[in-house]
Amino acid sequence: MAKSSDLAKTWFSARGWKPFAFQKQLWAAVKNGESGLLHASTGAGKTYAVWFAALNRFAKCAAVVETPRKRKPPAEPLTVLWITPMRALAADTARALQSPVDDLRLPWSIGLRTGDTSSSERARQSRRLPTTLITTPESLTLLLARADARTALSTLRMIVVDEWHELLGNKRGVQLQLALARLRHWQPELIVWGISATLGNQSHAEQVLIPQGGGVCVQGQSEKSLTVDTLLPTAIERFPWAGHIGLKMLPQVVAELDACASSLVFTNTRAQSEIWYQALLEARPDWAGLIALHHSSLSRETRDWVEHALKEGQLKAVVCTSSLDLGVDFLPVERVLQIGSAKGVARLMQRAGRSGHAPGRTSRVTLVPTHSLELIEAAAARDAVEQRRIEPRQSPHKPLDVLVQHLVSMALGGGFVPDELYEEVRGAWAYRDLTPADWAWALAFVRHGGMSLTAYPDYRRVEPDEHGVWRVPDARLARRHRMSIGTIVS
Template sequence: MKALIDIAENWFQRQGWKPFPFQKKTWKAFLQGKHGLLNAATGSGKTYALWIPIVLNYTRENPEYKVNKTKGIKAIWITPLRALSVEIQQAAQRFADDLETGLTVGIRTGDTSQSERARQKRNMPDLLITTPESLMLLLASKGYEKMFTTLTAVVVDEWHELLGSKRGVQLELGLSRLKAICPKLRIWGISATIGNLEQAQDVLLGKDDSFRANSVLIRSSKKNKIVVRSIIPKKMENFPWRGHLGLHLLDAVIPIIKKSKTTLIYTNTRGQCEIWFQKILEKYPEFAGEIAMHHGSIAKDTRLWVEQAIRNESLSAVVATSSLDLGVDFAPVETIIQIGGPKGIAKFVQRAGRSNHRPDEASVIYFLPTHALELIEASALKRAVKHEIMEDRIPYLLAFDVLIQYLVTLAVSDGFYPKKIYSEIKQTFCFQDITEEQWRWCLNFITIGSQSLQAYDEYKRVEVKPNGLFKVESRRTAMMHRLSIGTIVSDTMLTVKFVGGGFIGTIEEWFIGKLKPGDTFVFAGRTLELVRLRQMVAQVRRSVKKSANIVSFMGGRMTLSSQMSEILREELQSEAEHKKKTPELKALSSLFERQEMESIVPGEHEFLIETFKTREGHHSLFYPFEGRYVHEAMSSLIAYRLSLLHPITFSIAYNDYGFELLSDQPLDIQQLIDNNLFSSEYLFDDLQKSLNATELARRKFRDIAVISGLVFQGYPNRIVKTKHLQSNSQLLFDVFRDYEPENLLYLQSFRETFEHQLEEGRLRIALNRIMKQEIIWKKCKKPTPFSFPIITDRLREKLSSEKLKDRISRMKLQLEK
C-alpha cells in the first residue's frame, strides 16, 4: 500500500502541491477496503481525496492496466446538482491521464444528449459523474446488473444536501440495490459540516452491520477561516420593513465589486436575483458585459458560459442564487456578498467557502441586510461561524411514495422478486422499521392499485409472473414511468423562447398565466414582451418599454433553521441585558431605544406580547423568534384556542420573528395566560382543527401522488398543467379519505404536513420553552419597531408595491413623530 500512496504523493509533488492529512487518511482507508464519510469544506481538495485511491485500487487489481485496460464502469460519482462540475471531470481525467491508466470520465444527467447516452450505453465510462435521478434511470434499463458488475466504488458528493430530502431516500434505495449486485463495492460520502455527522454516515451506509463495522468517519482538520463583514447603512431605519430587497445599499456594493477581481453576489430567490442584476446595470451602465446572472431557470448554455467566465475571471461580478452553491467548482472568487438573511448557518458557510480557495487565506463574506432587523441575523451568524454551530439534517422515515416509485423502476427493467428486495430495503435507514403488512400493501398498490382503485386498469402497473417475478410488460407504462423518475416536484415550467426560436430559459406557469399578450416582463436580465402562449411555450420579443413585472418564482420565502433561531434569540438577549455590543447591535441602538420606549427587548427568561389599537383594529403581537413555519402553525393554534374561550375572528400575519392576531375587539392577554393556551397538551388534535390540516395535507398529497406515479405529469412538450395535476390528485385524496382511510400514501400526506411543513417537533419545543418563561404583556400606544415588519407584510397581500411604499412612508412619518 505504501508504494501506491507514494505514487499519489509524487504526483502531488509534480503539481507543486502537498497532500493534506485528511486526503492521505482517506487514501489509506479506501485502499484498506473501508467505507466512510469524509467531512471536508468546499474547495479543500476532496475530489482528489477519493478519486486518487479509486484509480490506485484499479492499478493494483489490474497490474497490466497499461496494455490491457478492462472495460466497464469502475466508479460512480453522485452529485446533487445538474450544474455539474466540469472541474470534477477535468480533475479526475487529469490524474487518470498522468498515470497513463487509459481510464475515461463521463457525465450523465438530465442535460446529457440522447446520442451521448446511447454512446455511454454501448461503452460506459470508467468513472460516471451523475445525479440520483440519472442513477435511477440506469436501474430502470434492461440488463443493469451486467452494466454494474465491474463497479467498485460509489462516491456521494455533498451528502448533506441530499440527506433530509426525498432525493436522499431515493439514493438510499439505489445504494441498497448496488450493494446487493456489486460484491466489491465501497461506499463513500463527502459532506460539509452538519450537526449530525455520525447520523449522516449511518443513513448513507444503511443498517447493514458488515458495512458499518468496516467504516470510518474522517474529519478534515483544515478549517476554512471565515471573515464576516456587515454592510451597515449610514442611516438606520427605526421602523424596518421587508420590501426594498436591500437595494438602498446598492451604492455600498459597487466599491466592493470594483476592488475585487471577481465577486459573487448571492440572493435568496430568483426574483431577487433578476432585480439586483437589473438595478446594478440601470444605475451603473459601465458594468455592461462585466456582470452576469446565474440561476436555475436560465438556459444551460448561458449558465455554463457564466461558470467558465468565473473560472477565467473575465467577469467582475455574478448575481446568483443557490444554483452556484454546490456542484460548480471554479478558481478562487475573491469576494462573496450575501444579500438578506440566508436563514441557515450551513448555507451561509457554504457560500462563504466559495471565496479564496487558497491555503491559509480567510474566506471573506459581506452581509447586506435587506432591512434593519436582519443585522441581528448578521451578528448571530458571526457567532455561529466563530463557534462552529451547525444545523442537523433530519432524515426521512418511511417515505412510501419513493419506495413505490423505486419498485416500479425495478419492475420496468429486469423485474424483481419481493423477498430479495424486502431484505435489501430493510437495511436502509429510511425503511428499517417497515412492517411486512406495509410491504404487502406497497406490492398490492403497484399490482392492483390499492383497495379502492382495483376497478381501474391504469393503476395495475406491474404484473406478477407465475414464477413470482414482478415485472412491467406494458411499453406505455414503462415509458411513462421513465419520464416520471425523480422526487423533485415543482410547478409546471414553461419554456421561454424568442419568436425567432432562440431559447432563453424556463418560467413557472403561475407567473406567465397572469400576463396577456403585449405585457412586458423582465427575465434573464432582458425586458421581454409576451407575444403568444402556445403548447407550453411562451413566445416573446425584446422590448424597450420599462416593465414593473420582474419574474418571481414560488418558494421565495424560506424559514429560519432551529439553530439559527436559537442564536438569534441569544443575540437579542445579550442586547436586552446590555452585555454585548457587536458592531451590528451597536448600529441598531436607535431602533432598540425606540423599541424600549414603547415596549421592551425581551431577555432570556421573557416572552413578549404587545397589544395596541389602530384604525385597522386591535393588534396582538407575539415574538417567539422561531421562523415563519413555526409561527404559521403557532398563530393558527393560539387563534383556535382563543376562539374556544369566546367567539372571535382573527386576521393572521407572521414572519421569522413573530406573528400578529388582528381582530375587531380587544384581546384579553391575561385570559390567554391564565388558561395555559401555550401548552403543548393536545397539540396534534388542536393543530388539525386550527389549520384545516386536511386542506394542507391535500396540497401535500399532490407531490406524493406524482412521486408514487398515481398522477402522470405529462410527456415532454405536453406537460399537464398544475391546476389539472392538483385536481387529479385531489380527486384521489378524497377517494382515499372516504373509502380507504388506512391508505399509506393518504396517511403519509398528513405525517409530512405535520413533520416537515408545520415542524410540529419544533413547535412543541417552542411551546414548552414559552411555558417556562415569564410572559411580559406590553399595552402599547402605537406600533413598535419589532411589530412593524409583521404589519407591513400583511398589507403587502392587499396593496400593489407602489401603493404599499406610499402607505408605509405615511405610517413611518406618523410613528416617528
C-alpha cells in the first residue's frame, strides 16, 4: 500500500520519468498549504505538477491498493475545482487528470461542468458533485447561484485556475475574482494556484489571483525552444496591401501542409476558418476526410470528434480559431500555421505551443501574411518572441456591470446581507478600493433599477426580506438571470 505522499513518485517511476525541480517545488508548497502561481513553458508538465500536488495532499492513503476490488469504493467528496477558460481545454484536461487516477486506482471521480454538459449530468452533479470538477468561470458562478451552494461546496480544499493569463485581463477574470472571494470567505484556508505559460507581468498576475498575499511563484526551469518563420508571396509587387483574408497564399499553405504529417491552421474568425477549410478541400479534394474544421459554433459531437482524431494522429490538418488556442495536448501536431496577424505575442506563443507539445520538443509556427503590411508585423512578432517580450495584461478596475450581476447571483445563492458582502467583494483585487458610494449605487441598481430604470419592473430583481437578507423573490427573473450569467469581454 503506497503512501499518499508517494503517489507522484509511484506514477512517474512506472513511466520511467523523473519529475522536474519546479514540479517538486510546487508539490512541497501545496503540502505546506501554500497558494501561488506556476509559470512554465508550454508542454513542460504544468498540469501534472499541480494535479499531483493535489493528489499528494488530499488523496487518502487507503485509496491505493495492490489488487483490484470487486466493488469500486465510493468517490471522495468535492475536493478540487479546476477552472478553465475554454470548453475544449476542459475536455482535454479531464482526460489528462483521469489517467493517474485510473492507474493508481484512487477513489476520485472527475467531472465536467461547462456549456457542453448535458442536463442529465447536471442533474447528477446537483445530487453529488465529483471529487474534481473541471468548469468555467460562468459555470462556477452558476454553482454559487444555487440556494445550497455553501453546503455543496463545503468540502472544497483547492482551486486551480488554468491558463490564468487568458482570464487576467478581462471581465471573465473579474467574475472569477468575485467567485474566489466568496469561496475564500467560506473557507479561508482554501489553496489557490494559477497556471500560465505566457505572462508578461507575473507579479501582478499573482497579486490579482492571491490578493490576501503570501503567494509563492514557481518558475519552470527553462524556456521552450520556439521557431517562428514566415511564408513569403511569390511576387511581392502583386501582393495586396490590405482587406484580404490570405487566399492568395493558398498554394504555399497547401505545399507546407503536404510536407507535414499533422498541422493546425489558425485563423482569427469563424468565417475565415470556414473559407479556408473549403479552399483547402477545393485545392486538394484527395484530403477529404483528412482535414477538419474546429470552432466554438460547431456542435459538441463534431468538436469532440475532431479533437479525438487529432490526438490520435488521424488528421493531416485542422483549420481552427481560438477554440484550440490553449493548453490542449495534441502530441502528433508537428507545426502550426497562423493565417494573418496573431493579435499579440502571447497568443502567438500559445498557438505555437500546440506543436511539439512535450518537454524538450521544439514548437514551430509559420506566419502566413494576408497582405503586405503583415509581412512587417511578422518580422516584429518574430523578434518579440525571440526576446520573450510578452505584453502585460492588467486586471480591469472595479467594473460595476460585473458587480451588479454578481449581486443578483449571490441573492440567488442563499441571499446576502449587504454589509457582509461589501467586505467580501472588497477581497477581490478588482474591487479592493470599492467605495461606499459605488456599493450604494450597485445595491440600488439591483433593487429597483437605480435612478434611470426605476420605472421598469424587470429591474426590480433583488429585495430584502424581513430579516434583512437580500433575495430574488421572482422565479421568472431568477430563471432569466441564470440563463444569462456571463460577461462581454470586448
